[in-house]
Amino acid sequence: xxxxxxxxxxxxxxxxxxxxxxxxxxxxxxxxxxxxxxxxxxxxxxxxxxxxxxxxxxxxxxxxxxxxxxxxxxxxxxxxxxxxxxxxxxxxxxxxxxxxxxxxxxxxxxxxxxxxxxxxxxxxxxxxxxxxxxxxxxxxxxxxxxxxxxxxxxxxxxxxxxxxxxxxxxxxxxxxxxxxxxxxxxxxxxxxxxxxxxxxxxxxxxxxxxxxxxxxxxxxxxxxxxxxxxxxxxxxxxxxxxxxxxxxxxxxxxxxxxxxxxxxxx
Ligand code: KIV
Numbered sequence: 001x002x003x004x005x006x007x008x009x010x011x012x013x014x015x016x017x018x019x020x021x022x023x024x025x026x027x028x029x030x031x032x033x034x035x036x037x038x039x040x041x042x043x044x045x046x047x048x049x050x051x052x053x054x055x056x057x058x059x060x061x062x063x064x065x066x067x068x069x070x071x072x073x074x075x076x077x078x079x080x081x082x083x084x085x086x087x088x089x090x091x092x093x094x095x096x097x098x099x100x101x102x103x104x105x106x107x108x109x110x111x112x113x114x115x116x117x118x119x120x121x122x123x124x125x126x127x128x129x130x131x132x133x134x135x136x137x138x139x140x141x142x143x144x145x146x147x148x149x150x151x152x153x154x155x156x157x158x159x160x161x162x163x164x165x166x167x168x169x170x171x172x173x174x175x176x177x178x179x180x181x182x183x184x185x186x187x188x189x190x191x192x193x194x195x196x197x198x199x200x201x202x203x204x205x206x207x208x209x210x211x212x213x214x215x216x217x218x219x220x221x222x223x224x225x226x227x228x229x230x231x232x233x234x235x236x237x238x239x240x241x242x243x244x245x246x247x248x249x250x251x252x253x254x255x256x257x258x259x260x261x262x263x264x265x266x
Contacts, residue, residue, distance in 0.1 A: 002037045002078040004108070004130060004174055007196040010037075011207045018253045019080070019198050019210035020246065023049050023066045027213060027242075028073035034246035036077055038198075040110065040210060041067045043082040044139070048214045055139045058084040060097045064104045071105020080132050080175075081106035085140045094120050098129050108174060112138035114164030118171035125172035133168040135161055135189075136202065137180035150201075150265050152181035162189055169193045177210065178202040180227070183264040201227035203264035209253045217245055227263045 002017075010017050017037040022028050023045045031039060045066055046058040060083075067081045081101045088094035088111055098109045109124065110132040111117055121131050136151045145151070152161040162185070165176055176197045178186050183203025190197040190206050199206030211228065214220070218230035231237060231245035231252075238244065252258035 001076055004078065007038070007078065007175070007208070011194075011196045016253050016256055017196070017208040018250050019208055020216070020249070021045075021048075021210070021212045022070055022074075023213075025069045025073040028070045030243045031246055032074045032076050033243055034250050036246055036250055038208065038210075039070055039074060039077040039079050041070055041079070041081040041106070042110075042212065043084045044212050046084075048212060048219075054142055055082075056085045056142075058082075060084060060087050060100060064100050067101055067104040067106050078107050079105060080108045080110050082110045088120060091120060091123055095123065095127065098124055102129055108132050110134055110177065112140045114160070115167035118167055121168055121171040121173050125174075130174035131168075131172070132175035132177060132198075133165075133173045134177040134179065135164055135168075135181075136178045139179075148180075150180050150182070152185045158182070158185045158188075161185060162192065165189045165193055169195050178206060180265065182266050184266070199259075201225065201263070201265060204256065204259050209259065211249070216249060217242060226265070227259060229258060229263065 019038040019040055020031060020036050021042040021044055022031055022039045043055040043058040046052040046055045063081055063084055083097055087097045101109055108130045112134040124131050152158045175195055178197060178199050180201040186199050186202035187205035196207040198208040198210050200210045215228040217232045231249045237248045
């Protein structure tokens with residue numbers, strides 16, 4: 001079974017690891033068979049499962065329900081679960097909502113933001129709850145950004161993401177997710193912090209990679225983002241199966257073949 005110690009060891013030895021989003025039991029079993037290292041019950045479920053155009057409508061109850069479904073069906077992966085939009089504004093509500101997710105089977109709570117999260121991160125760590133902090137393009141702040149745009153471009157913006165990363169790690173964050181930032185910035189951050197960093201649209205230098213499951217199976221509404229690869233129709237998926245796509249993703253990330261140059265931003 002994958003634990004935080006496993007991921008820390010992977011970082012030290014340079015072994016790249018995988019993460020996929022997952023929302024239901026059957027896919028969780030297939031990811032178990034493919035030995036996917038970590039699973040994220042992402043609030044992206046608001047878009048790919050519920051049909052909303054953002055993650056904002058997702059509730060704590062939704063997250064608890066999907067987390068429990070995954071925890072029952074996957075024994076290999078470290079399980080990360082998102083605290084949804086506005087469910088961690090105050091410390092008491094953040095603690096109460098994290099408790100629900102942990103009791104549903106999460107191993108790590110994922111939260112979006114920067115140094116403003118430090119008190120919460122320390123409080124949760126002291127209460128036995130590790131956090132993963134999502135930086136860069138944080139979809140819960142889509143209305144602040146004015147759309148889903150690359151973050152951390154230019155010196156000031158890059159310095160801010162780097163400073164946030166260092167601050168949340170100093171406060172006790174166990175993992176970072178970096179979404180849609182220039183590959184060079186992701187490399188700098190990965191080298192600057194001593195916790196594992198998971199990238200999505202952040203280039204090949206991060207310690208791990210995450211993709212939304214539907215995207216990597218080619219189930220994309222409109223145009224696929226640049227950082228996505230369709231592993232289902234990839235000719236190396238000789239079984240032409242979903243489980244084969246998960247296994248190919250696992251092999252490709254481990255081997256450092258995915259992501260390639262064309263999947264990253266500068
Ligand atoms: O909710 C989600 O799926 C995520 C990933 C895009 C990292 O946060």
